[in-house]
Amino acid sequence: MRATRAEAWETLTEYTKSEALLRHALAVEASVGFYARLYGEDEEFWRATALLHDFDYEIHPTLDKHPQDGAPILRERGYPEELIDSVLSHAEHLEMPRDTQLKKVLFACDELSGFVHACGLVRPTGLDGLEPKSVKKKLKQPSFAAGVNRQDVHEGAEELGVELDDHIRFVTEAMRPIAGELGLRQSAD
Ligand SMILES: [Fe+2]
Ligand SMILES: [Fe+2]
Helix, strand or coil: CCCCCHHHHHHHHHHEEEEEEEHHHHHHHHHHHHHHHCCCCCCHHHHHHHHHCCCCCCCCCCCCCCHHHHHHHHHHCCHHHHHHHHHHHHCCCCCCCCHHHHHHHHHHHHHHHHHHHHHCCCCCCCCCCCCCHHHHHHHHHCCCCCCCHHHHHHHHHHHHHCCCCHHHHHHHHHHHHCCCCCCCCCCCC
16 A cells, blocks of 8 residues: 555544644655655655654654554544554664665754754744755854754764755755745745
8 A cells, every 4th residue: 555645644634633744744744755756656655754844743742652552543434554654764763774865864853854844944944045054053152942852863864865955955845835834034036
C-alpha cells in the first residue's frame, strides 16, 4: 500500500488540533517534499511520512510514549511499515538506524524546519531574503529558539551528506511557498 498525502493529512488532523504542531508538520512536509524531488523519490509517500512524524505528539507529549505509542495507531490504519518505521526513526531515544534516504532526510529536516521557521518569524519579510549565513549566526545564539537541538541540526546535515549551508537553503526555499500557512510575513510582490 502506498500512503497518500490526503490520508496522512486526515489522520494528522484527527489527532492534532494545535496550530503550532500543524505548522510544524507542514514545514517538515515541505522540506522533505523538496528533498524527494531533488533525489527523484516518491514525493507523495515522503510527504505523507513527514506529515505523520509527530501526529501523536498531542496525545503522547512525552518521550516514554512519543512516537512509539503512535505506531500501533498507524498500523491499525493500514499505513505501510516503511512509513511507520521511518516515523519511529526520527526519535533519537529509540536509537533506530537511519538506514534509508527518507529517514535521513526526515531527521535532518525535523529540527531545522523549526529553526528556520523561528528565524522567519522575527524578520519583517519572513523567509524572503533569509540567508544561510544569518541562520547559522542564530544557531550560535543559544537563547534563540532554545528548544531546537543544535546538535541534531548539525548531525542531520552530516548524516545526509549535505553541506549545512545548502541544507539551510533547501529548507528555506521549500518553506517559502507555504509561508502564509506557516504564519510568516511575505513581501508584497
Ligand atoms: Fe517527534
Ligand atoms: Fe518533529
